[in-house]
Amino acid sequence: MRMRTTSTDSTEPSPLFEDTSAGPGAAGYGRGQDKGPAGYPAQTLLSDPMSNLAMAYGSSLASQGKEMVDKNLDRFIPISKLKYYFAVDTIYVGKKLGLLVFPYMHENWEVSYQQDTPVAPRFDINAPDLYIPVMGFITYVLVAGLALGTQNRFTPESLGMQASSALVWLIIEVLATLLSLYLITVNTDLTTIDLVAFSGYKYVGMIVGVVAGLLFGRTGYYLSLLWCCVSIFVFMIRTLRLKILSEAAAEGVLVRGAKNQLRMYLTMSIAAAQPIFMYWLTFHLVR
């Protein structure tokens, strides 16, 4: 039974019986711009009230479900904040990679701000980003698979194991850093995502080491790993010093006091943890 009459059924003679053969019944629904009803009956979706009801119910269920997922997702993973960390471009990534491998010539390590919010990584090379750590992690897993493959030790399960163990070590490191920051009561604007980003920068050095080990054997591996370890140590110290230590100490003035000493020790231990992890996660890949 048609819910609403169609005015364009000029070809049909006046029916003796109700026309129940209809599927989607709107003649030309949505054809062209649907700026208004404009003479065609856009309402005749289906000629059956039950399926109308079912469809409305289904679509409202779907939109409710979506809304719930969106709300919960936003609570756990702040998507807008994450977008900030991915606002990078090729020049930034190139410069940052160079900085990770050779941080000795760079002078200004301050993060620039724009009216109290940090500037996007595109415009400031000192800002942390998440593109390099994420890509570094995935590349590390693939390179590890490649390394295992060349030694005929590859199985797909081992790939999963490499990935999960690296991820777990990353989580442990970030949690330990958060805990120690909390214990030392540092007033810093380092967020969790910042810490994840900083901890993820070591994957670059690891990849360089493993690739060098694949190409040049153990000596290549050790040499390049040594170089990358020292570089990441210097990088972390110079970056974290500005964030964790107080203003005066960060400028190089020697400030005595237990608090600053503790903060200095914290910075050094975070930086020193990087080479340890780098070696721990790669030495079994190069034989």
Added chain:
Amino acid sequence: MSGFDNLNTDFYQSSYSVDDQNQGYAYGNTEDPYKQPYGQYDYSQPMAYASPGMMPQPQQPYTGQIFQPTPAYTPASSQSMYSSSFEDEPPLLEELGINFDHIWQKTLTVLHPMKVADGSIMNETDLAGPMVFCLAFGATLLLAGKIQFGYVYGISAIGCLGMYCLLNLMSMTGVSFGCASSVLGYCLLPMILLSSFGVLFSLQGMMGIVITALVIGWCSFSASKIFISALEMEGQQLLVAYPCALLYGVFALISVF
């Protein structure tokens, strides 16, 4: 950070089909029933999943006008509403949304990596072409004796999901999952050439490695070119090409070993 606060990321764009039907159903009654579910999303958080500003725009559900570029979130197929009479029904291919001309155009875009891509060609989410390419890839692997449809399927699913998340995070406008997987599927075409080459000649020598590297570069370059032009991301082509290269590298690994 200030520039990023007002974005409307359409996370679940492919389900706009539901909204079209909802809109269509309530269309005849009043404007309110279909505006009301979207009124509550009218806050400035970037997580508003439907921008109210977008709703009054003509949402063109897929109709007989297959050559008209539609917005990226309009489904290209089965939600078309046609009259009930048999003569007025469109041909089957049109109704299914399989448009051979567009498929051919997109294939040509992939095959000419140096040609500048047109941003609007990816407006229709078309999974027919990629499906054909995936099956062809599996078939060429089968010819070489590797029965690995499962790996192809799994890796493409994970890769598409990863690219979808990354592109949504990196671009101003969002991208729907169907669009991302459609582009990645089309750019699989050179990989099919590689694996069919690998049926006849072994790919493990130096020549094979060079050809493999070339093909991976070709695939990821085309994919990144299409993504860049469709999503208007400046200065990020290499950044998009790198994860595509990782994904196609895994496919190449399957072909070679």
